[in-house]
Amino acid sequence: MCAMRWTRNFARVSAVFMLAVAAVCVAPAAHSQVNASSLVAKLHTSRTSPSDLEVSGDLAGVGPGETRFLTREDLLGVSQAMTIKPGDGNYTVPAHVKAVPLEDLTTALGVPAGDMVIAICKDEYRAHYSRAYLAAHHPALVMELNGRALSDWPKDDEGNDPGPYEIAHENFKPAFMILAARDEPQIPWGVVRLEFRDEESVVGAIAPHGTHASGEAVQDGFKIAQQNCFRCHNSGAEGGLKSGVTWTVLAAMAANSPDFFAEYVRDPQAKNPKTQMAASPEYDDATMRALITYFQLFAPREAH
Numbered sequence: 001m002c003a004m005r006w007t008r009n010f011a012r013v014s015a016v017f018m019l020a021v022a023a024v025c026v027a028p029a030a031h032s033q034v035n036a037s038s039l040v041a042k043l044h045t046s047r048t049s050p051s052d053l054e055v056s057g058d059l060a061g062v063g064p065g066e067t068r069f070l071t072r073e074d075l076l077g078v079s080q081a082m083t084i085k086p087g088d089g090n091y092t093v094p095a096h097v098k099a100v101p102l103e104d105l106t107t108a109l110g111v112p113a114g115d116m117v118i119a120i121c122k123d124e125y126r127a128h129y130s131r132a133y134l135a136a137h138h139p140a141l142v143m144e145l146n147g148r149a150l151s152d153w154p155k156d157d158e159g160n161d162p163g164p165y166e167i168a169h170e171n172f173k174p175a176f177m178i179l180a181a182r183d184e185p186q187i188p189w190g191v192v193r194l195e196f197r198d199e200e201s202v203v204g205a206i207a208p209h210g211t212h213a214s215g216e217a218v219q220d221g222f223k224i225a226q227q228n229c230f231r232c233h234n235s236g237a238e239g240g241l242k243s244g245v246t247w248t249v250l251a252a253m254a255a256n257s258p259d260f261f262a263e264y265v266r267d268p269q270a271k272n273p274k275t276q277m278a279a280s281p282e283y284d285d286a287t288m289r290a291l292i293t294y295f296q297l298f299a300p301r302e303a304h
Protein backbone atom coordinates (compact mmCIF):
# COMPACT_ATOMS: atom_id res chain seq x y z
CA MET A 1 0.00 0.00 0.00
CA CYS A 2 2.80 2.34 0.73
CA ALA A 3 4.68 1.21 -2.33
CA MET A 4 4.81 3.39 -5.38
CA ARG A 5 1.96 2.24 -7.56
CA TRP A 6 -0.96 4.20 -6.14
CA THR A 7 1.10 7.35 -5.99
CA ARG A 8 1.73 7.12 -9.71
CA ASN A 9 -1.98 6.80 -10.46
CA PHE A 10 -2.71 9.51 -7.96
CA ALA A 11 -0.22 11.89 -9.52
CA ARG A 12 -1.98 11.50 -12.84
CA VAL A 13 -5.47 11.91 -11.40
CA SER A 14 -4.55 14.80 -9.16
CA ALA A 15 -2.69 16.66 -11.89
CA VAL A 16 -5.90 16.85 -13.89
CA PHE A 17 -7.98 17.73 -10.87
CA MET A 18 -5.62 20.38 -9.60
CA LEU A 19 -5.17 22.10 -12.90
CA ALA A 20 -8.95 22.42 -12.97
CA VAL A 21 -9.11 24.07 -9.54
CA ALA A 22 -5.86 26.04 -9.76
CA ALA A 23 -7.68 29.20 -10.77
CA VAL A 24 -9.78 29.31 -7.61
CA CYS A 25 -7.09 28.37 -5.09
CA VAL A 26 -6.35 31.10 -2.57
CA ALA A 27 -3.03 31.75 -0.86
CA PRO A 28 -2.44 29.52 2.18
CA ALA A 29 -3.21 31.02 5.59
CA ALA A 30 -0.38 32.03 7.90
CA HIS A 31 1.05 29.09 9.87
CA SER A 32 -0.71 28.59 13.17
CA GLN A 33 0.99 27.09 16.21
CA VAL A 34 -0.18 23.69 17.37
CA ASN A 35 -1.74 24.12 20.78
CA ALA A 36 0.03 21.52 22.90
CA SER A 37 -2.35 21.20 25.83
CA SER A 38 -5.41 20.94 23.60
CA LEU A 39 -3.99 18.01 21.64
CA VAL A 40 -2.94 15.97 24.70
CA ALA A 41 -6.42 16.53 26.14
CA LYS A 42 -7.94 15.13 22.96
CA LEU A 43 -6.23 11.72 23.07
CA HIS A 44 -8.94 9.05 23.05
CA THR A 45 -8.39 5.69 24.75
CA SER A 46 -10.28 3.76 22.07
CA ARG A 47 -10.97 4.09 18.36
CA THR A 48 -14.01 6.15 17.37
CA SER A 49 -13.74 5.92 13.58
CA PRO A 50 -11.72 4.10 10.85
CA SER A 51 -10.08 7.46 10.05
CA ASP A 52 -8.66 7.85 13.58
CA LEU A 53 -4.87 8.03 13.80
CA GLU A 54 -3.35 5.60 16.28
CA VAL A 55 -0.50 7.06 18.35
CA SER A 56 1.83 5.26 20.75
CA GLY A 57 5.26 5.37 22.31
CA ASP A 58 6.67 8.10 24.56
CA LEU A 59 3.58 10.31 24.90
CA ALA A 60 3.07 12.54 27.94
CA GLY A 61 0.84 10.74 30.45
CA VAL A 62 0.51 7.53 28.40
CA GLY A 63 1.94 4.26 29.77
CA PRO A 64 4.41 2.07 27.86
CA GLY A 65 2.70 -0.21 25.34
CA GLU A 66 -0.54 1.77 25.47
CA THR A 67 -2.19 3.23 22.40
CA ARG A 68 -4.26 6.38 22.01
CA PHE A 69 -6.28 7.79 19.12
CA LEU A 70 -6.70 11.22 17.51
CA THR A 71 -9.67 11.86 15.26
CA ARG A 72 -9.35 13.50 11.87
CA GLU A 73 -11.23 16.50 13.29
CA ASP A 74 -8.74 16.76 16.20
CA LEU A 75 -5.91 16.86 13.67
CA LEU A 76 -7.67 19.26 11.31
CA GLY A 77 -8.14 21.56 14.29
CA VAL A 78 -4.37 21.98 14.65
CA SER A 79 -3.54 21.75 10.94
CA GLN A 80 -2.01 24.41 8.72
CA ALA A 81 -2.67 25.24 5.09
CA MET A 82 0.45 24.32 3.13
CA THR A 83 1.49 24.17 -0.49
CA ILE A 84 3.47 21.05 -1.36
CA LYS A 85 5.91 21.54 -4.21
CA PRO A 86 6.25 18.58 -6.61
CA GLY A 87 9.90 17.93 -5.53
CA ASP A 88 8.95 15.45 -2.81
CA GLY A 89 7.35 13.06 -5.28
CA ASN A 90 3.81 13.17 -3.88
CA TYR A 91 2.15 15.29 -6.54
CA THR A 92 2.98 16.43 -10.06
CA VAL A 93 1.83 20.02 -9.54
CA PRO A 94 1.87 22.22 -6.40
CA ALA A 95 -0.80 20.81 -4.06
CA HIS A 96 -2.84 22.63 -1.45
CA VAL A 97 -3.13 20.54 1.67
CA LYS A 98 -4.05 20.74 5.33
CA ALA A 99 -1.28 19.18 7.35
CA VAL A 100 0.51 19.15 10.73
CA PRO A 101 4.35 19.15 10.81
CA LEU A 102 5.56 16.00 12.60
CA GLU A 103 7.85 18.18 14.74
CA ASP A 104 4.81 20.12 15.98
CA LEU A 105 3.08 16.85 16.85
CA THR A 106 6.08 15.70 18.92
CA THR A 107 6.01 18.99 20.83
CA ALA A 108 2.24 18.96 21.26
CA LEU A 109 2.27 15.39 22.57
CA GLY A 110 5.16 15.93 25.01
CA VAL A 111 7.53 13.55 23.20
CA PRO A 112 11.16 13.49 24.52
CA ALA A 113 13.83 15.21 22.37
CA GLY A 114 15.71 11.96 21.60
CA ASP A 115 12.71 10.30 19.98
CA MET A 116 12.18 9.61 16.31
CA VAL A 117 8.81 9.36 14.58
CA ILE A 118 7.77 6.14 12.84
CA ALA A 119 4.80 6.22 10.43
CA ILE A 120 3.15 2.82 10.00
CA CYS A 121 0.89 2.04 7.03
CA LYS A 122 -2.03 -0.29 6.44
CA ASP A 123 0.35 -2.85 4.90
CA GLU A 124 3.00 -2.60 7.70
CA TYR A 125 5.34 -0.45 5.63
CA ARG A 126 7.19 1.88 8.01
CA ALA A 127 8.73 5.28 7.34
CA HIS A 128 11.36 6.23 9.95
CA TYR A 129 11.87 9.94 10.62
CA SER A 130 15.12 10.51 12.50
CA ARG A 131 15.66 13.78 14.36
CA ALA A 132 18.17 14.78 11.65
CA TYR A 133 15.58 14.10 8.93
CA LEU A 134 12.89 16.06 10.81
CA ALA A 135 15.23 19.04 11.17
CA ALA A 136 16.36 18.93 7.52
CA HIS A 137 13.04 18.29 5.79
CA HIS A 138 10.09 19.16 8.10
CA PRO A 139 7.76 16.35 6.97
CA ALA A 140 4.06 16.96 7.67
CA LEU A 141 1.11 14.64 8.20
CA VAL A 142 -1.49 15.41 5.52
CA MET A 143 -5.18 15.04 6.31
CA GLU A 144 -6.78 16.89 3.42
CA LEU A 145 -5.87 17.51 -0.23
CA ASN A 146 -7.68 20.26 -2.12
CA GLY A 147 -10.49 20.26 0.42
CA ARG A 148 -11.09 16.51 0.30
CA ALA A 149 -10.22 13.83 2.85
CA LEU A 150 -7.58 11.49 1.44
CA SER A 151 -9.94 8.51 1.79
CA ASP A 152 -12.28 10.24 -0.67
CA TRP A 153 -9.68 10.28 -3.46
CA PRO A 154 -10.00 7.74 -6.30
CA LYS A 155 -8.89 4.19 -5.59
CA ASP A 156 -6.25 2.36 -7.63
CA ASP A 157 -6.75 -0.98 -9.44
CA GLU A 158 -6.36 -2.84 -6.15
CA GLY A 159 -8.98 -0.73 -4.38
CA ASN A 160 -6.49 1.35 -2.37
CA ASP A 161 -7.06 5.02 -1.61
CA PRO A 162 -4.27 7.12 -0.07
CA GLY A 163 -6.14 7.65 3.21
CA PRO A 164 -6.46 8.07 6.00
CA TYR A 165 -3.15 10.00 6.09
CA GLU A 166 -0.01 10.54 4.08
CA ILE A 167 3.23 12.43 4.68
CA ALA A 168 4.55 15.24 2.48
CA HIS A 169 7.19 18.00 2.50
CA GLU A 170 6.58 21.61 1.50
CA ASN A 171 9.86 21.86 -0.36
CA PHE A 172 12.01 18.72 -0.28
CA LYS A 173 15.70 19.09 -1.13
CA PRO A 174 18.00 16.05 -0.70
CA ALA A 175 20.33 16.70 2.26
CA PHE A 176 23.02 14.07 1.54
CA MET A 177 24.37 11.60 -0.94
CA ILE A 178 25.99 8.32 0.16
CA LEU A 179 27.83 6.83 -2.82
CA ALA A 180 25.01 6.54 -5.43
CA ALA A 181 22.20 6.65 -2.82
CA ARG A 182 20.57 10.05 -2.57
CA ASP A 183 18.69 11.24 0.52
CA GLU A 184 15.17 10.13 -0.39
CA PRO A 185 11.86 11.79 0.51
CA GLN A 186 9.94 9.47 2.84
CA ILE A 187 6.36 9.82 1.56
CA PRO A 188 4.17 6.98 2.82
CA TRP A 189 0.42 6.99 2.20
CA GLY A 190 -2.18 4.82 3.88
CA VAL A 191 -0.65 5.88 7.22
CA VAL A 192 -2.71 4.59 10.16
CA ARG A 193 -0.35 4.92 13.11
CA LEU A 194 2.49 7.07 14.43
CA GLU A 195 4.96 5.78 17.01
CA PHE A 196 7.23 8.10 18.99
CA ARG A 197 10.24 6.04 20.03
CA ASP A 198 13.79 6.41 21.31
CA GLU A 199 15.87 6.77 18.14
CA GLU A 200 18.93 5.02 19.50
CA SER A 201 17.07 1.87 20.44
CA VAL A 202 15.09 1.66 17.17
CA VAL A 203 18.12 2.24 14.93
CA GLY A 204 20.20 0.11 17.33
CA ALA A 205 18.32 -2.95 16.02
CA ILE A 206 20.19 -2.62 12.71
CA ALA A 207 23.40 -0.93 13.92
CA PRO A 208 26.55 -2.78 12.79
CA HIS A 209 28.37 -4.69 15.49
CA GLY A 210 31.67 -6.56 15.89
CA THR A 211 35.23 -5.70 14.93
CA HIS A 212 34.37 -4.47 11.41
CA ALA A 213 31.51 -2.21 12.52
CA SER A 214 33.39 1.06 12.03
CA GLY A 215 34.59 0.34 8.48
CA GLU A 216 33.62 2.97 5.92
CA ALA A 217 31.72 0.60 3.61
CA VAL A 218 29.83 -0.86 6.58
CA GLN A 219 28.83 2.59 7.82
CA ASP A 220 27.74 3.66 4.32
CA GLY A 221 25.72 0.47 3.91
CA PHE A 222 24.14 0.99 7.33
CA LYS A 223 22.91 4.49 6.45
CA ILE A 224 21.52 3.37 3.09
CA ALA A 225 19.76 0.35 4.60
CA GLN A 226 18.33 2.54 7.37
CA GLN A 227 16.64 4.85 4.88
CA ASN A 228 15.68 2.26 2.28
CA CYS A 229 15.44 -1.42 3.32
CA PHE A 230 14.27 -0.80 6.93
CA ARG A 231 10.89 0.42 5.59
CA CYS A 232 9.86 -3.09 4.50
CA HIS A 233 12.39 -5.47 6.10
CA ASN A 234 12.52 -6.02 9.87
CA SER A 235 15.15 -6.85 12.41
CA GLY A 236 13.30 -8.41 15.34
CA ALA A 237 10.58 -6.02 16.51
CA GLU A 238 11.96 -3.06 14.53
CA GLY A 239 11.48 -2.16 10.88
CA GLY A 240 8.66 -2.72 8.43
CA LEU A 241 6.87 -6.06 8.17
CA LYS A 242 5.65 -5.48 4.61
CA SER A 243 8.12 -7.94 3.05
CA GLY A 244 8.11 -10.66 5.71
CA VAL A 245 11.80 -11.14 4.83
CA THR A 246 13.99 -10.47 7.87
CA TRP A 247 17.38 -8.80 8.19
CA THR A 248 18.88 -12.23 8.98
CA VAL A 249 17.54 -13.69 5.72
CA LEU A 250 18.87 -10.71 3.74
CA ALA A 251 22.21 -11.15 5.53
CA ALA A 252 22.44 -14.82 4.60
CA MET A 253 21.78 -13.87 0.96
CA ALA A 254 24.40 -11.11 1.05
CA ALA A 255 26.89 -13.64 2.42
CA ASN A 256 26.02 -16.64 0.22
CA SER A 257 24.65 -15.15 -3.01
CA PRO A 258 25.91 -11.56 -3.30
CA ASP A 259 25.24 -11.46 -7.06
CA PHE A 260 21.59 -12.48 -6.63
CA PHE A 261 21.30 -9.94 -3.80
CA ALA A 262 22.65 -7.12 -5.99
CA GLU A 263 20.48 -8.08 -8.96
CA TYR A 264 17.38 -8.21 -6.76
CA VAL A 265 18.01 -4.77 -5.28
CA ARG A 266 18.60 -3.18 -8.68
CA ASP A 267 15.72 -4.86 -10.49
CA PRO A 268 13.45 -7.02 -8.30
CA GLN A 269 10.91 -7.37 -11.09
CA ALA A 270 13.39 -9.30 -13.24
CA LYS A 271 13.53 -11.97 -10.50
CA ASN A 272 9.93 -11.74 -9.37
CA PRO A 273 7.28 -10.31 -11.75
CA LYS A 274 4.87 -9.80 -8.84
CA THR A 275 7.40 -8.00 -6.65
CA GLN A 276 6.24 -5.32 -4.25
CA MET A 277 9.77 -4.07 -3.69
CA ALA A 278 10.94 -0.70 -5.01
CA ALA A 279 13.84 -1.02 -7.48
CA SER A 280 17.12 0.85 -6.92
CA PRO A 281 18.68 0.77 -10.42
CA GLU A 282 20.90 3.75 -9.60
CA TYR A 283 22.97 1.80 -7.03
CA ASP A 284 26.39 1.37 -8.65
CA ASP A 285 28.96 -1.31 -7.75
CA ALA A 286 30.48 0.66 -4.85
CA THR A 287 27.01 1.28 -3.37
CA MET A 288 26.10 -2.37 -3.71
CA ARG A 289 29.42 -3.41 -2.17
CA ALA A 290 28.71 -1.17 0.83
CA LEU A 291 25.23 -2.67 1.30
CA ILE A 292 26.51 -6.24 0.96
CA THR A 293 29.45 -5.64 3.32
CA TYR A 294 27.04 -4.20 5.87
CA PHE A 295 24.43 -6.97 5.59
CA GLN A 296 27.07 -9.72 5.80
CA LEU A 297 27.75 -8.64 9.40
CA PHE A 298 24.24 -9.90 10.31
CA ALA A 299 24.67 -13.32 8.70
CA PRO A 300 24.43 -16.39 10.91
CA ARG A 301 27.91 -17.53 11.95
CA GLU A 302 28.06 -20.65 9.78
CA ALA A 303 27.67 -18.46 6.66
CA HIS A 304 31.10 -16.87 7.20
Ligand code: HEC
Nearest residue numbers: 228229231232242243245261264265268272275276277278
Ligand atom coordinates in the same frame (compact mmCIF):
# COMPACT_ATOMS: atom_id res chain seq x y z
C1 HEC B 1 8.76 -1.08 -0.55
C2 HEC B 1 9.19 -2.15 0.33
C3 HEC B 1 10.61 -2.68 0.20
C4 HEC B 1 11.79 -2.01 0.31
C5 HEC B 1 12.00 -0.51 0.55
C6 HEC B 1 12.84 -2.99 0.17
N1 HEC B 1 12.30 -4.22 -0.02
FE1 HEC B 1 13.31 -5.97 -0.33
N2 HEC B 1 11.56 -6.96 -0.50
C7 HEC B 1 10.31 -6.42 -0.36
C8 HEC B 1 9.30 -7.45 -0.53
C9 HEC B 1 7.79 -7.23 -0.42
C10 HEC B 1 9.99 -8.65 -0.79
C11 HEC B 1 9.36 -10.03 -1.03
C12 HEC B 1 9.34 -10.37 -2.49
C13 HEC B 1 9.00 -9.21 -3.37
O1 HEC B 1 7.86 -8.67 -3.30
O2 HEC B 1 9.88 -8.80 -4.13
C14 HEC B 1 11.41 -8.30 -0.80
C15 HEC B 1 12.43 -9.21 -1.08
C16 HEC B 1 13.79 -8.90 -1.06
C17 HEC B 1 14.86 -9.82 -1.44
C18 HEC B 1 14.67 -11.24 -1.98
C19 HEC B 1 14.36 -12.16 -0.87
C20 HEC B 1 14.09 -13.57 -1.34
O3 HEC B 1 13.65 -14.34 -0.50
O4 HEC B 1 14.28 -13.86 -2.53
C21 HEC B 1 16.03 -9.15 -1.27
C22 HEC B 1 17.45 -9.68 -1.53
C23 HEC B 1 15.72 -7.83 -0.77
N3 HEC B 1 14.34 -7.71 -0.67
C24 HEC B 1 16.63 -6.86 -0.44
C25 HEC B 1 16.33 -5.55 -0.12
C26 HEC B 1 17.32 -4.54 0.21
C27 HEC B 1 18.81 -4.80 0.34
C28 HEC B 1 16.65 -3.38 0.38
C29 HEC B 1 17.23 -2.01 0.63
C30 HEC B 1 18.24 -1.56 -0.31
C31 HEC B 1 15.21 -3.64 0.18
N4 HEC B 1 15.07 -4.98 -0.10
C32 HEC B 1 14.19 -2.69 0.25
C33 HEC B 1 10.01 -5.10 -0.11
C34 HEC B 1 10.94 -4.08 0.00
